[in-house]
Amino acid sequence: MSRKSEKVAVIGAGSWGTALAMVLADNGHEVRLWGHNEAQINEINETHMNKKYLPDIQLSPTIKGFYSLSEALEGIDTIILAVPTKAIREVISKIVECRTEPLTIVHVSKGIEPNTLLRISEIIEQEMPKELLTAVVVLSGPSHAEEVSLRHPTTVAVSSKNMAAAEATQDLFINNNFRVYTNPDIIGVEIGGALKNIIALAAGISDGLGFGDNAKAALMTRGLAEIARLGTKMGANPLTFSGLTGIGDLIVTCTSVHSRNWRAGNMLGKGQSLDEVLDNMGMVVEGVRTTKAAYQLSERYEVSMPITKVLFDVLFNNVDPKAGTESLMGRTKTVEMEDLVNILDEK
Template identity: 70%
Template structure:
């Protein structure tokens, strides 16, 4: 049994702290807001993010990063993508030996266009970084915290590290698979948030299951198209971090990206949506990054481009959907064959 630091006291960080606690580990849950951590210490509940879920005594709460990471060998990074660089820069001044960093966030950094594992390796001094592992999959924090059956994937360039993280987390309700395709796992987890925003918009506009099924299916084609161009194994997108994560994020009211899209579809502005959510909506930043990646790799991503116009160019949501439906006709299976064979596609 180990001391493990979980950095990020939001819903997902807290849910993963519970999984590790159930497995007998001593968990240090860190959050940057002192008042939030003190409230959790007193109530033994993360009332802001996971109300009514008691936190056991082997989860200790910290707002001092130095104390949270002291002498730990494993750090779970559960902060939003935009905060990762700052947290890593602060983290290194308190480390005395190499650690395994398990990142569980799902995003791509705009402008640099880096995946989170790339950001970690860029920011961390090699003497403090043993391995980087991605833990991702179809997993709502609300359901994990209630011990409902969930499956995820552990991925790393070092499969022994992926298996080590698998052993840390796996239990009777939280099943962990391994996958060596880090690019595919990260890209699937990040890009599905774009399609979830689009699915929410579709529902907000009052469209039915036909429209949502089309968005999910064609969205998966976009994800695979870009991911494959970047070096991912296309088969990864048929797994948990591809179609699995896409389904759960596009169809559940637990999904903050779906909820944000739903409000956009009902006529709220992006600023109004983000203010009312109270939590980070990763799909917004990821849409900008994916739009830039599509330009860089010359990949056709019509759903992403339509959503980019809605979020950042003020395009009407209904007009965006109509423009998607009115595109030049193409052949579905030809597109899929091209993806599998690594050829460029034109949609």
């Protein structure tokens, strides 16, 4: 596939940012990978490796590491924002200090901000002056960085209020290993990507408790119903949740040992405290913050989300995971298809 070479800055040199930098480099783009750890940036430039996040993966020499944000952004029209949700505001404020020309921001993080209950695109729009923002695009879907870096087949979706910007992002990334679809439903794409982390935490707890495949299948299925109930109430298209950024991302995050959220839940199920889990992980577990935000959203929109409620109690109210499971199983009987009818009625 012939394409025009572009200069692109990837902001965030973790596993996902680095893997996406590899996709862009494979497509012939000039890639600037920014990180806040100078030793890590030096390693990228000197050895073409990022051993902390993607050990044994050789990076293209066309990926240049940058410690200075202003230098990384010089002459750039598009940035890939690959930092944790809690760092979005701080990083955007630093970008604003460096820029006089407008940018397209493609964010690839999956979360919701607690208390404000804003999606990431909304945080960016709030923090970025309008004259500096061409468009916000979200890239999401079932995509472990470890597998993308090995060039295993991966399929994702991009969405934006500005679909021309989404299509430009599609062109930027798509290749024979990394297939990209467009989806106009930015609310559904962001909600599906964020809330699947909650269900992955629950699935990890279930596995840690030794409950087996039946329990995990139920959690995933009923978890998807919760995600769709809330997302539809917030204005999403219910069909989005049957796609890549809904059930696709849910499957990969609930069933893979690559999933940070599954691993964190697994440790909780085996008896570790939340503080112990987060210390042992050494990386951001987005599902923890998102559980709080999703619980708050369920109250705001008056949506029933029993799995989310139990997980909130396990994480923040010291409820024993096994006792939480028992409370889920003992709820009042209901009709399975009632959820689908309610979702369709919303539309």
